[in-house]
Amino acid sequence: MSNGSADTNGHVAADTxxxxxxxxxxxxxxxxxxxxxxxxxxxxxxxxxxxxxLEPIVDELIVTCQGDQRDAFxxxxxxxxxxxxxxxxxxNPRVELQAALxxxxxxxxxxxxxxxxxxxxGFVELLFAQARTETGxxxxxxxxxxxxxxxVHVRAAAAACVDARQAAKTTIATVIAELxxxxxxxxxxxxxxxxxxxxxxxxxxxxxxVQPHWSRPKNNPSS
Numbered sequence: 001m002s003n004g005s006a007d008t009n010g011h012v013a014a015d016t017x018x019x020x021x022x023x024x025x026x027x028x029x030x031x032x033x034x035x036x037x038x039x040x041x042x043x044x045x046x047x048x049x050x051x052x053x054l055e056p057i058v059d060e061l062i063v064t065c066q067g068d069q070r071d072a073f074x075x076x077x078x079x080x081x082x083x084x085x086x087x088x089x090x091x092n093p094r095v096e097l098q099a100a101l102x103x104x105x106x107x108x109x110x111x112x113x114x115x116x117x118x119x120x121x122g123f124v125e126l127l128f129a130q131a132r133t134e135t136g137x138x139x140x141x142x143x144x145x146x147x148x149x150x151x152v153h154v155r156a157a158a159a160a161c162v163d164a165r166q167a168a169k170t171t172i173a174t175v176i177a178e179l180x181x182x183x184x185x186x187x188x189x190x191x192x193x194x195x196x197x198x199x200x201x202x203x204x205x206x207x208x209x210v211q212p213h214w215s216r217p218k219n220n221p222s223s
Contacts, residue, residue: 018128019106019154020054022047023172024073024114025064025086025096030203035069037114038076039207042214046201047076049117054110057125062100062109093172098161101154108132109157111150111172115201118213119149123193127151127184136181139189141198147173149198150181 024047028036037047047063054061062082065073070083084103086096101109108131110124123139128151130137136152138145160178167174201207 017059017106018057019104019109020058020061021097021100021104021109021111022050022054022061022063022114023093023096023100023111023148024050025066025069025091026093026113027091030206035072036202037065037069037073039201039204041117041201041207041210045076046114046117046207047073050112050114051077051081053117053119053121053124054112056121057128058110059106060104062103064096064100092170094161094164094170094175097172097175098158098165101152101158101161104154106154108151109154111148111152113148113200115206116149116198117201118194118197118199118210120193120197123189123197124149124151126192130182130184134182135179136176137184138176138181139184139198140186141189142195143186145183146198147171147176148200150176152176152179152181 024037030036031039038045041049051061060082062084063073063077064084064086067085070085073083082103084099086099097111108128110127127137127149131151131153135156136150138147138150156179157175160175163178164174196213199206199210201210
């Protein structure tokens, strides 16, 4: 992550705008014959669904990947998307998130795992609104604080990643905990989306289970 951008006079401008981060570099053990990000839901890859969720409300989109995934992923999303390769040190979600945060000058970033196709765009917009002037925002779902989806202050989250590294912590949950984000209450969450909007797909069976819900209209907090 750069420390702001410099204009033609050498003055450093503050970070501005929004980024969308799609975490797609994780292992796909539940999808032995295909990358999870490329697994189709209603004929469309999960990566494309994640892109469609974030694209309307962010200024740039960053997709994390392994080096050998980049070409296949690039065929799914439009040109101009930024791909960030996860450092080759095994699957470490914290490292994956840190690499994405260091690739943007945005002030806030929405963080979305690739296997979360039922989450509506409007709910991410709600998280952006809740995170404003804070270090981040996450939902509480059925009494449990979720680590993703999340909206995080980029600089604060990058610093939290460094702290997590020094403490030998590898999970995104650790990073989110360091931020002490605003937690959107169960009642507020339930007013905007069904609980199954937070169902994360990790296997073919979970993908099949989501299919019946796909045609149901998504609730949208902006409507």
